[in-house]
Amino acid sequence: MNVHTLGDAFFDRLNRHDPLGASLVGLTAYDALLPDPRAAADEAAAASFQETVLAFTPTDGDAVARAFVAGGGDAVARAFVAGGGDAVARTFVAGGGDTRARSLTPAGGDAHALVAGDGLLPGGVADGFLPGGAADGDDIDRDVLRWMAGTAAEEATHCLWEANASATAYASPQALFFMAGSAQRLHGAAAFFDGLADRYREASGRGRPSTRAGIAQAVTQLDEQHARFDGNVRAAMQRLVETLRGELSAVARDDEHVGILHVRGGEDGYRAAVAAHTTTDLTPREVHDLGLRLLADLEAEWSRLGQQVFGVGDPAAVRARLRDDPALRFTTGDEIVTAVAAALDRAHAAFPGTARCLVEPVDDPAAPPAYYLPPAADGSRAGTVCVVTTDPGQRSTFGSEALAFHEGVPGHHLQAVASQALMALPDYRRYVDTRLGAYVEGWALYAEQVAEDLDLYSSPLARLGRVSFAAVRAGRLVADTGMHAYGWSREQARVFVRAHTALSAAGVAQEVDRYIGWPGQALAYSVGAGEILRLRTLSQAALGPRFRLEDFHQRVLGSGAVPIGALATIIDRWVRS
Template sequence: MIAKSVLLASAAALLLAACAAAPAPAPAPAAPPAPAMSQSEATQRLPALFARSDDAALDRNPLQALARGDMRNADRFGNYLEDAYFEAERAAHEAELRELLSIDRAALSPTDRIAYDVFRRNKEQALKGLRPEVVALSVVRPINHFTGMHTFYPQMVSGRGAAPFRSLADYENNLKRMDGFAAQIDRAVERFREGMARGVTHPRLVVANVVRQLDTLTADGVEGSPMFLPVRNFPEGVPASERPRLEQAYRDAIGGKVNPAFIRLRDFLRDEYLPAARESVGLTQMPGGAMLYDMAIESSTTLPLTADYVHQLGLSEVARIRGEMDAIRQEVGFQGDLAAFFEHIRTDPRFKPESAEALTQGYYEIGRKVDQRIGTLFRTLPRTPLEIRPYPDFIAPTAAGASYQQGAPDGSRPGVFYFNTYDLPSRITTIMETLYLHEAAPGHHFQVSLAQENEALPNFMRFGGNTAFVEGWALYAEKLGPELGLFTDPYQRFGHLDDEMLRAMRLVVDSGLHAKGWSRDQAIEYMLSNSAMGRTDATAEVERYIAIPGQALAYKIGQLKILELRARAREALGDRFDIREFHEQVLGTGALPLTVLEAKINDWIAGKRG
């Protein structure tokens, strides 16, 4: 999981995913078929459109620009909950789609056709999200405990996130952004009130989790805020004479603006919104939720799948993986059934980390093993460095077991593999190798870094993406463990299956919650009975699915598609199949919709066969 994102583009994209669109007119009709044009004209117009689109998007989205290292509007937070913002987004998508359709796709090179197809799908999907019937149900639920500006932004400006703190200007810009941040927190309250009036609310458990997050963010006052950390660690670029003034200014901004806005939001959610919030947890149990869940499935998987299909696929995968797990149970000589083996893994002290430091050193050692053999599977390695860190305390209680935060394209900020040390006795060491493969190398760190380092791609492909490809690749990367010298221990192989089981269970549980009336407790018990997960992790997972319906479906769907394409290529090419070349094809053009990826691999196979 990327930290993150529902889609991987930038930290700012997460905020935008959480802050839904405001009402807008329906998308404009598609343009007529483009007239035939020369290859020269088509290949000039297409990248020019991409460049203008990207530049305009960064101008409209200052936090996205900031995460990309573009400082043009670094003093602005942005008005992400205002109608005018979303009206501008809609107008831009419509205009850019019309211009794209005026370009003759047939005159483009194969690579440019891929870019054309991805750009078109992106615009069409964005406009679907701006339909009035969709946005009316979304904008009134602006944050939840998994994606929201209340946790995203403090981490972004903590000095360890995407916002830079290298100069006096960086510190001054952040002070100005904090004004906008506090204003948007208050605007979120107004949006929540609109939803209350229409009976469209979050589930109560989501609201209770947000209240706890806000309690944690404000419990230790100004000096305990993650936003205060930059003035505790001034870089050389900030003159010593300016530091006392800046420290006081940050005290005033956090103590006088941000924390009071947090407290207003918390008090409103606790005292007014929570009693009005719905008891149900499934999206289809909310007015209009069935439509939203169908859209969430397609958005997440990039395929027009039904909830019933997803549910049955999940049940099939769960059954397969249980069989492989039971084989390992027999291999290690465990006396007892699979449920007892799960409990053994879950509770035996030998599978618990001795300390947070021991966990850290364990991940360092796994990283060294992977580095020794990674060149056998990949021709191109990321230039962006990778660091390993525990989650910050204010995020850890509701965070997943691990996640990845992308680095800066120029290498000035490393990619970070975060792992969770909260409730350490609930953590299981058997999944360490698998978590590293998924979140770090060759999972998210490779996919994200190789895309954004590839300056030959248009920016929307370097920095954009979709969950099915991004998370599908990371889950596929787990399968590379044996080829990278890992999984030699049967318990680590079991951990790999346990992690794959998590993704298979997500198909069952997410669709169960949001389309089949499952309860929170029913979903938790299903996960505990089919894996060695601890209750803390299972609870966090289920509450994540409740907060962001459909997102968790993408992992398994994407992995199965990449495995299918690898098997197809190996069978078709025989001795000419090169795993390094296959990986180059998969990763070489950014995170593609699965339909576009399949077409690309089919063309590559055909080209190799002559």
């Protein structure tokens, strides 16, 4: 069986196992399906995915890519994380706006030169750039398939979600249902909710109890969603609530034991989650230490921009001002939507070849501040930035532009539209989100810097907002590993995040609780973005005057979603060619 036939079979099996996730990435063919919550279903899926991994033997070929997928040292990514600091990349991820990063733009650092033509992607994304596909051959397809199948097998084996009942978007099955559910799924919804109650109960009995905090959030979310349903679906939701409130709460992990290491199999599961979300073999300790270094590098940027905006140079004082000044908060949900839409208007003007993305308000206190839904494969849904408008007084004005660029253009929307346009690639590389998070989230974080290169931020305060977001992503590396690898309490994580970011008290609580419920995902952003910039720096050094930033971006986005080690192989081949 060739790699494409094998890949098609794997991707269909994956999407039938996780049809809610399939709907979120735009694959409408699975919109009538629901996941089977039974442990036996996960065991069968894990065995099937493992068969894909074992279905072919790696052939002679690119040693770097094969070593990466096999987990043999991952020297490429490790060079960024531990190799002497790679000051350019570290300053980008943590510090933002550093002139060394901006000096990589064409025309001697003239940021506006990037806007020539259709911006960073000549010919426009909508025209289907990189004709013929720049996937770099079947060996990359094979390596991506082996990686995705292997991590899917690990995920279905460890099933961290069963030990983490919560309301966390993307991680919690019932939260996924509320995000991706449709009328087509109602016929099986009652059995789905009853199955979840059984699964959480069984997991707790196997030494994998959920957290008290997560259970409370799940109950609140279910109560809030009751009005959307009736009949047997509402009754099943109520039975799930009663199970969570009753027997599961009685044995739940308290706030001192929120880390996944406190459940049976949790340590092994977390190591697998770190590998899956970073697409590397980095250890939790290495990731933790990286986060500390990035936060230390950030201090100079806090000081520089704080002095410019507030006349205050002490980083802690700058963060306190951003956190506590009520003038830097929205007053209505409409203001949030307007601010995000205005930033995206400027971004779309810089990328006129890119299909417009929509901006839609969402009232969901459990959701992150914003999230992105890619275009549906059948054209029934446009790419959409969903902006949470709940409790606007807790949402910062200074962060709205970085949020827009991350979720929309040049971030997730640009990357998703680019991937979907690559018709020569297999679908498992065109329709993917969190399963290759270091690439997907790494690009979106890197895009916040690209917006700076293009002078898309409207003010020094907005640029300070980007630094604030960079601190959140760096802090995630420390807090996530702190809780799940080193046993930090919920309060320890909150204290750390508050000390190093400008998040409000409510923002800190939501940030920490999100990653209690989704171990490892927090690590994708900074690891992926740092590697993309490292490859940009190396490419510029190797090509000298022949380097064009738009060509580099074309190659990164023209590869489709890949593990970052495979991306390094693709960029290396491009430079050598």
